[in-house]
Amino acid sequence: MAAPTKVAALGAERxxxxxxxHTDTGLLLREGHVAARFALSDPPPGVAVERxxxxxxxxxxDLQVNGGGGLLLNNDPSAEGVRSIARAHRALGTTSxxxxxxxxxxxxxxxxxxxxxxxxxxxxxxxxxxxGLHVEGPHLSPAxxxxxxxxxxxxxxxxxxxxxxxxxxxxxxxxxxPEQVEPAQIETLCRAGLCVFAGHSExxxxxxxxxxxxxxxxxxxxxxxxxxxxxxxxxxxxAALSDPDAFAGIIADGAHVDWTSFRVAFAALGPSRxxxxxxxxxxxxxxxxxxFDLGGPPIATRGEGDARHCxxxxxxLAGSCLSMAAAVRNAxxxxxxxxxxxxxxxxxxxxxxLGRDAEVGVLDAxxxxxxxxxxxxxxxxxxWVGGARVD
Ligand SMILES: [Zn+2]
Numbered sequence: 001m002a003a004p005t006k007v008a009a010l011g012a013e014r015x016x017x018x019x020x021x022h023t024d025t026g027l028l029l030r031e032g033h034v035a036a037r038f039a040l041s042d043p044p045p046g047v048a049v050e051r052x053x054x055x056x057x058x059x060x061x062d063l064q065v066n067g068g069g070g071l072l073l074n075n076d077p078s079a080e081g082v083r084s085i086a087r088a089h090r091a092l093g094t095t096s097x098x099x100x101x102x103x104x105x106x107x108x109x110x111x112x113x114x115x116x117x118x119x120x121x122x123x124x125x126x127x128x129x130x131x132g133l134h135v136e137g138p139h140l141s142p143a144x145x146x147x148x149x150x151x152x153x154x155x156x157x158x159x160x161x162x163x164x165x166x167x168x169x170x171x172x173x174x175x176x177x178p179e180q181v182e183p184a185q186i187e188t189l190c191r192a193g194l195c196v197f198a199g200h201s202e203x204x205x206x207x208x209x210x211x212x213x214x215x216x217x218x219x220x221x222x223x224x225x226x227x228x229x230x231x232x233x234x235x236x237x238x239a240a241l242s243d244p245d246a247f248a249g250i251i252a253d254g255a256h257v258d259w260t261s262f263r264v265a266f267a268a269l270g271p272s273r274x275x276x277x278x279x280x281x282x283x284x285x286x287x288x289x290x291x292f293d294l295g296g297p298p299i300a301t302r303g304e305g306d307a308r309h310c311x312x313x314x315x316x317l318a319g320s321c322l323s324m325a326a327a328v329r330n331a332x333x334x335x336x337x338x339x340x341x342x343x344x345x346x347x348x349x350x351x352x353x354l355g356r357d358a359e360v361g362v363l364d365a366x367x368x369x370x371x372x373x374x375x376x377x378x379x380x381x382x383x384w385v386g387g388a389r390v391d
Contacts, residue, residue, distance in 0.1 A: 007029070008029045008047075009028050009044070009050065010027050010384075011026035012054060012056040013053075013054075014056070015037070015056045017363040018057075022037070024039065024041065025039065026043055027369070033366060035365060037365075052373055054375045054376075057343055057363075057374060058095075058360065059096060059371055060324035061094070061096045061360055063134060063354060064100050064249060065099055065134075066319050068280050072292055079114075079119040082119035085099055086129070088286065090385065093372040095383065096360040098130075098171070100135075101134070102137060103138035109167075113169070132171035135167075138152045138153050147299070149296050165194070177202070178203045179207045183210050195355070196215060197219055198220065198240075199220030200225040201225070201227070202226075202236070208236055219247070219249070223256070223265070224256050241264070241265065241268040242268070248275070251279045252328075253330065266337055271349060272344065272352075274345060274349070275350040276324060276327040276345045278323060281310045283310070284321055285323070289321070297313050324346045325372075325380050
């Protein structure tokens, strides 16, 4: 006899499917996945529908998570470190994430590659969803280090290329400065299945355009640590804003990007290509914020609530204290972004940027039943992973 199939159903007044809001809608869940959506007035026979109060959305998808729960991935790249960071963000509504290394040396990259692979292996049992690894640097512009240790920034050598191409657990996103590498190197990384974004870069628009032709897929934390848009020098910002297809992540804490600039980016790219990232640091989801560092001076937090962010002693921005829910609230409240668009930028768009939108960031049939329940103020009221409530 076949094992019984686990079936459950959730219903809410509002359900956001990754692109659009539906009212009085139910989700039929089977074996940890979405089996179908249905009208609450016409539920499937024989299935008890659990009604929840609020808006059900796909769990948030965050492609840039340096740390959380008091941990920094650079300092604890073990499987347990990765899991702890993922758990801290899960409690805040992010059910899929890319733990992010800040300009790692080769040994650290290898260790993190193993840690992430081990964390991904059997993660369903832990109700976690680590999508892979984001390697931000060290092949960056020395002129645009941001909070990265300038001493760690270096060229992309063949053995770096080989190491990056060997990372096989989930998806790998690499942020590099296109002017610091050869187009053929970008092409090699893309052909190996890596997702390559430009960031911490001074690239001229022509350089970006050559990189785009060989597979560059998007831009990391738009506006921050990149050459700005000027009338006769469009820079990397101009290249990003004028691109008809590329994706761009953006940090919506009000400190990294002024809301007027945020509106410009949203007007240019729209919610299907501009996506929210937390760029989260250890204080996110940690009971008490303690100073930490990236191998240099101590990093402290500044600001309150959804505007809290991290800075070096000289005021250089060093990541944020955002959760994705806070980023969505900020885009909605401060940048005039509509509710559906703000949610899309935290769910289906980052999933699509990574090519994982059949699995996460959407509530289509076949997607994982990873859900977040939000109230009217967009505060997180419940989290499900693989159809099981985890909060
Ligand atoms: Zn950065």
